[in-house]
Amino acid sequence: MNKSPFYICSLSGGKDSTAMLLRLLEENLPVDMILFCDTGLEFPDMYTHLDKLEKYIGRPIAKIKAEHSFDYYFSEIPIKRGNPEKFRALFGKDYNGYGWMGARMRWCTNRLKDRPREHFLRNLRKKYDIRQYVGIAADEKYRLERKNNQRSECIHPLVEWNMTEADCLQYCYERGFDWNGLYNRFKRVSCWLCPLQSLSELRKLWEFYPELWEKLRRYDEMTWRKYRADYSVKELEIRFAFENECLAKGLSIRNKVFLLL
Ligand code: SF4
DSSP states (O other): OOOOEEEEEEEOSSHHHHHHHHHHHHTTOOOSEEEEEEOSOSOHHHHHHHHHHHHHHTSOOEEEEOSSOHHHHHHTSOOOOSSHHHHHHHHSSOOOSOOSOBTTBOHHIIIIIIHHHHHHHHHHHHHSEEEEEOOOOTTOGGGGGSGGGGSTTEEOHHHHTTOOHHHHHHHHHHTTOOGGGHHHHOSSOOOTTOTTSOHHHHHHHHHHOHHHHHHHHHHHHTOSSOSSSSOOHHHHHHHHHHHHHHHHTTOOOTTOOOOOO
């Protein structure tokens, strides 16, 4: 059976996929659906941006979510420990949930993004020949090498248009999208609580988003797993406060090693 093509614009809400969507529509290229996978962990300014974008393009953005919330996977899902006694002895009590994600334990990507998206697309593929526009910028071609992005259904318009990350941001700014300054603070915008962010980005989160930082603290108290291999959330606070004191005295904080005793 010949299936008809169905064009999906994969939208993260960031500068690249936003620029891609805007240009696709401006050039009247086929877009049957705009798809956003909501982890529930976007910055509030990102959700405001998505509302604004929807109004601007005059079309709905299809929003899909995982079966359960981040909170459930983080601290509620029952986990069978290999050695429950040892776990209890180490951490003082039993904990449910996967806890903080790490470089080798990115359960969040799988549970909150890949699985719900694949589940959604699997159903559509039964009916249509899916073509997905993916917002990889021309200067991040290394991402094209990932298996996921090499699937024949993926199309990379930004690469074809030779639009770099900087071009994408400019393209969005010119059309009035500024994410309320998110990109003045962060080079990349993803889940606000991600432990895999750089220290400088976490510093900005601490400095400019105190409500989110307070939420981060509360999450940290709910799990046994350390936020990062090098710092807990409280230790980060100590570091950042100390750095601020140094800066106030005119001292440099670059390339300093911090020992928390
Ligand atoms: S940005 Fe961080 S928290 Fe969000 S899905 Fe990716 S690894 Fe997980």
